[in-house]
Amino acid sequence: MLVAEMMSAPRVELTETMPVGEAAQMLSATGCDGAPVTDGDGRLRGIVTQIDLLQDRFGPVAGDVATNRHLIPPRETLHVGDVMTDAVVTTEESDDAHELAHRMMETRIRCVPVVRDGVVVGVVRRGDLLRTYLRPDREIRRDVLEEIARRSPEAEALDAVVEDGSVTITGTDDTAVRRRIGDLAAKVPGVRAVEITGRE
Incomplete structure (x- = not known):
């Protein structure tokens, strides 16, 4: 079985310039725990998870909170590009789905973008693994x-x-x-x- 038979369409695609608040709302509305970040041509730039979007809500624990606020940009100026991960595990449509599933389970990756010549054409999420492997x-x-x-x-x-x-x-x-x-x-x-x- 190929990845193309297991992947699903991206429910959300984010851009680097999108405010983190807007991105958080999109993920929440679609029930996604992560989404690829693309440029204007759909080429993969990185990936963002719900945890990434919470970074500005949790400052350093030690010391005076008031004196540490300057370490994190205000939420209205923080963008997806500031919090995304650019070292992304990817796969291609022609890759072996079984091998990808094992890799996701071993590394606990939640979302793997499927790319074709650098352009995002789909994603494989944990839900796709459940749908594919818990079959009649x-x-x-x-x-x-x-x-x-x-x-x-x-x-x-x-x-x-x-x-x-x-x-x-x-x-x-x-x-x-x-x-x-x-x-x-x-x-x-x-x-x-x-x-x-x-x-x-």
Whole structure:
């Protein structure tokens, strides 16, 4: 499965010159916890999260708060470009969705922009992972069989049963074939485990 099949359209795109208050309202209204920051041509400039937009609300803890206020610009003069992260993890439409999902889980990244020649064409959020991987067994079975059919000449002799994301494939005793179709099935979103049995 490719990232293009898992990604969703950006619900919010911010610009560097947008006031943080306006950006916060947009994220709140759309239920997004983060959004890409783009220029006038849609090219990625950075990413902003809800926590980034709260930076001006939390000054230094130590010392006199009154004497520390000058360390943070007033909210009306603070812009998205002042708080965004410009070192952004990105992906492309043709990348492997399974690998991206693992990376997001391991690094706890909430939102990954999908870019094409530097232009944002989509995003992958945690909600996209939930939608993709917590799928009904019937959909998983369909995709497993379709994936095997596309890449394995032995597909016609195989069948699959899926229960709570665990896939049992029947129909081959060939070790090499088992390894190949096992790898294919394991990459289908929603698959938790794969077992392959021989012909009955």
